[in-house]
Amino acid sequence: MAKGASISGFPEWLPSERVVEQRVIDTLRKVFELNGFIGIETRAVETGASLLKKGETSKEIYLLSRLQEVGQENDTPVEERLGLHFDLTVPLSRYVVENSGRLVFPFKRWQIQKVWRGERPQEGRFREFVQADVDVIGEGTLPDHYEVELPLVMVAALEELRPYGCPKATVHANNRKLSEGFYRGLGLTDIEGVLREIDKLDKIGADEVAKLLVLTCGATEAQAAACLELADLTAADGAQLREKFDALCAAHGIATDGEAYALAIQGLDTLAMIIDKAAAIRPGSVIADLKIARGLDYYTGSVYETFLDGAASLGSICSGGRYDNLASSGSRKYPGVGLSIGLSRLVSHMLHVAGAHASRVSPAAVMVAVWNEDERDASDAIAAKLRARGIAVDVAPTAAKLGKQIKYADKLGIPYVWFPGQDGAGDEVKDIVSGEQSPADATSWEPDSMSARQTVVLD
Amino acid sequence: MAKGASISGFPEWLPSERVVEQRVIDTLRKVFELNGFIGIETRAVETGASLLKKGETSKEIYLLSRLQEVGQENDTPVEERLGLHFDLTVPLSRYVVENSGRLVFPFKRWQIQKVWRGERPQEGRFREFVQADVDVIGEGTLPDHYEVELPLVMVAALEELRPYGCPKATVHANNRKLSEGFYRGLGLTDIEGVLREIDKLDKIGADEVAKLLVLTCGATEAQAAACLELADLTAADGAQLREKFDALCAAHGIATDGEAYALAIQGLDTLAMIIDKAAAIRPGSVIADLKIARGLDYYTGSVYETFLDGAASLGSICSGGRYDNLASSGSRKYPGVGLSIGLSRLVSHMLHVAGAHASRVSPAAVMVAVWNEDERDASDAIAAKLRARGIAVDVAPTAAKLGKQIKYADKLGIPYVWFPGQDGAGDEVKDIVSGEQSPADATSWEPDSMSARQTVVLD
Structure with missing residues (x-):
């Protein structure tokens, strides 16, 4: 974790760690969309009334106040103040009721966002973290086949994360x-x-x-x-x-x-x-x-918790259930079922127990060297040609000695350094791991398929 | 915009609109990474001291208080309280100083996140919105070639958005x-x-x-x-x-x-x-x-604003500049240059002026019909085969009359309905726009390439 974590409970990742989190998010999104779930994002705030309605975390809420209102915050009742959402289920229920006329039911949605818990600072508890949710909300009724499909979607999603250090997951189900x-x-x-x-x-x-x-x-x-x-x-x-x-x-x-x-x-x-x-x-x-x-x-039927093999101390990393009474508008009810992955805790486990990290810090596959600042344009032109073909490229920050330029690429994990041709000679590209150097043309050269993309590897 | 926007200044998108926002985010990220920028995410909060240090928006801050502390918020000086960040530059400066020993300089980073402004509610002003930033931070010094490269990266990124309704962008530069x-x-x-x-x-x-x-x-x-x-x-x-x-x-x-x-x-x-x-x-x-x-x-040199053709009233949608004194640690300075896209305002323009919207609401290319609930397993098995080949699939929510099932697919914009074979017959797939129906095998069938993926189209 970034050394900072300078405010307890608000984790931040270093660039190499963030690549793992981003990969987890991208992978979950891919699986959710393969299963026909629709992505939404809700605002970070809800009214106090909405946040206090349900759930045992209702006491762990951050309320907001405008700087200009410091000292007068309490003129407004808590119910009318704004607070940060503590999960993504309460916001979903509100969103569905507000937009019911414009949604197709059953509404299958995925949502990956930060949530906040206004807890007292204590060791190992996140006060800001990312959740990844899938839910299905019916209008009036909701068939119970979703109560097995949703945990299976989550298992399929977690299974896709196994190459990046997520252990095998098992959903434990019960019914209230x-x-x-x-x-x-x-x-x-x-x-x-x-x-x-x-x-x-x-x-x-x-x-x-x-x-x-x-x-x-x-x-x-x-x-x-x-x-x-x-x-x-x-x-x-x-x-x-x-x-x-x-x-x-x-x-x-x-x-x-x-x-x-x-x-x-x-x-x-x-x-x-x-x-x-x-x-x-x-x-x-x-x-x-x-x-x-x-x-x-708020759960009224099925309830789920998910445990990872060999990670009992982590507790459940994907929980949820069926809730028939969370959302309603007049006499119309919107029963739902959903599960939520505690993504930050999962990523933390993948990083620190499984040793997941980025294959390289920079997304760039190539760094183009710069012979001297007057010739930077030539290096930029090569970079532009490679980028136009979908190859991620960085250009040396300064026309420093070549060794220093290569060191910059090496520290970022960039596998190739490109040397613009001088005095009529053609360009050359060097694989800085093998040391192999060969002629190359920016309009046709391809990186080795293993080095083309930044990815996640295990220690 | 979702009818709700039930709290003024906190916009939310309907599913079809969210697809546009997501496409904008994905596209910007792709361009930023092609240019070798490293993605990070910072926590949503900073200390009051950090937020009040710089910037004219310093008065438009949301401070947080735990629900348990209501009435005692003001026992803590504002400087020690937590507040939501109002931009991504102040957090970056803090992140760089905290993690300087673990970063490679110049540090090129992209960051796309929500920010908050604790303004009085007023028509047309967002209090929560997404920013998309690129910055380069040097250690001690920062070459000035970045002062032309960064606006060019932003122009390249905005250019990629033109098929989705973003007008041509021009960066206006000056120097303080x-x-x-x-x-x-x-x-x-x-x-x-x-x-x-x-x-x-x-x-x-x-x-x-x-x-x-x-x-x-x-x-x-x-x-x-x-x-x-x-x-x-x-x-x-x-x-x-x-x-x-x-x-x-x-x-x-x-x-x-x-x-x-x-x-x-x-x-x-x-x-x-x-x-x-x-x-x-x-x-x-x-x-x-x-x-x-x-x-x-906090700007000390180059300053930029970006205007879109035919959208003068929108003001600048991508602004920034060079800041030499924002981040420092002891005598070490971290000069930076960066630009920030007001992504929510840009998306709002693309939606409401250019008429951008999702080609379909659901990511699914196919909906598998269900003849009756006892045969749902057969439909699920077909869906699993298609998904294993990367095709996004939904399954009919109930074994309703076929017309009703097709209507569900149609309302979601799903272009194909799959009919599982019965009594020994093979499966068939129907293009519900053309009405054409033909035999299909879940292990080899491919959707028309135009319908394979959800995308963004203009009115």
Whole structure:
């Protein structure tokens, strides 16, 4: 990371690192568009009212004030002030409602942008970072096949990043209706509370969560134990999931003719569909994991978290779910499902664990040398010819001694140095790695295909 | 523009408009990289101290406060608070100083990012917009050939946008040393003041500017008239510029052996070099215009503004200059030169005046129909085969009546609908514009080359 990071939580990349981030962004965009997603960008700000409506991060917001208004900021209620968005889902919901008459539904959109969290500065937490999202928003209804397609799009996108140091990704899916139905069947009522505690399982372990369920959610020890058993349930396929779930319900006396069970089965049907369909298309990519709860309270059905092989400490790098009530206009609802990649954290892992970096700092494949400043025009003319053929070119900054010019190219990783012909002689080009030098014509010469483009390599 | 723009000054594009903005960004990046510029991205925030240091926009800053700190924001002095950057030059200077040990100088960088101006809301002013910048920063010194190369890179970039509705661009160049030397030669001392008033020429006209020069800068009427004569000076080439300038000095009694004249000639030499070299490479692209002053006070030499043919009311859409004192660390200086395209305003012009829009809303070239939900897997498998070959594909959202599925494709502008073969029959693909339908194989079929990719077209 750039040594600076001179403001804690606001990461900046050095040029060679930025090439990796840019490659990740370009690759994700390519996959999203191959799948028919439409790119949008929303403004960085939303009203306080919009930001405070939903989500547990609602307290981690940066509000804006104009310099001229310093001292009078609080004359305006927080709801009417502007704040930086903390995710891309809340802005999408607002955008869809505002522009519903001009969009085609279901609206499949991708969006890669910075978001901000107004957290207290602390080690390792980003306060500014990039998210890469795909969502599908329906008008009135939204078919549930998108609940398996979207995680599969994300898996396909992450798979494309593996040559650049992204480990194999697995999406862990659950369904809030399944959890809620089970908890209600047990007699619990503080569903949000139980989900919040279950969400802590990976961080604090089962014993602590059991204590918290009793302490904060009014659960008996038996109810708490049952919640932990559900979180622990694994299944190879949809049929086994159903079988194990029914066994658990029977063990805890949950009636199969009640409303709670019916709700759970709604969620289970979707989850079973997801894992069976994903297994058929890309085995091992999406699995059922009944401890996935997701903090944000706008999810109403499927929830997803994504983990990378050998990178457990990174936590989930691609999360999301289905939200049926986030966007509405009058009586019209816009249910959605989407996932969001924590792109900055992912890039940080690729850089610092996998050792990803640019094959060279400069995009230029060639540096044209300059014999003396009076002949710079000749060097510029060669550069123009090469650029017209799509070859990226730099020209030596000064007509310094040749060794110094070559050193400039070398420090930037530029593989070729071009020598303009003098006194009637033709041009020559030198591969500064092999040292090989040969005659060249700017209207036809091509760099070696391996050196033509700046790319991302691993240590 | 998206109907919303529900917060004044924060524009958002509809999907078809966003395609134009994205194409502009992609095109600029391509040209910048062809010229060997290195892409970076800086954080959105700087400290108040850094933002307040330079520039007349320093009063148009958004400061941030964490929601938890509402009511206590002002316990922290403005200098220590965080604010959103108002341009990309101040952040670049800070980035270069912080990372100087890890960069290669001269550091040629491109950067395309949003910036924010904390202005009072008013018609037609953006408070959030995208800038596209190129700058070269030297360590200690910076050769002046960059002062003609950078405007030429911008002209080349804008030229690439002409098929998408950007008019022909002309860079108007001046040099602050030339102006300052002339003003001092006249006996004026409030140089910043004179530049500020001259900057208003296009807006309020010569008579008003003359009055202001007398009123606010202590000029006599004769001095004011001389300043306006300089602003009016035009020249076909460097030699004529020198000749006309010397005549003007003689007319106003400016001694050619004084310090003021020497300063002016320093500036004139650079400006003459710029227009002569630009004329040789791309005639008519960069011209001398001695009324260009630039508001931001960090410029120390060349200054540029860029105007589009037939779009005078748009003002300058690409401005910049040379700044020798913006970045320094101890006694080490980092002089720079750069230009910045007001990308959002340019895109707005291309959309609303030239009628640029996406050739289709969806990136997909094909929509695969779904006969019924039980056979969705077959449609998905076809889509996967096409995508593996780089063809962007959408799949029908529901197994609705065929007419409804085709209507969905049509509304998104998707040119082909794919019909999976049933009962042993082969697949077929229909061009929904021509109505032509023919057998097709997902492992080999190619769309018509005109329809293969989403692009930008004009009305």
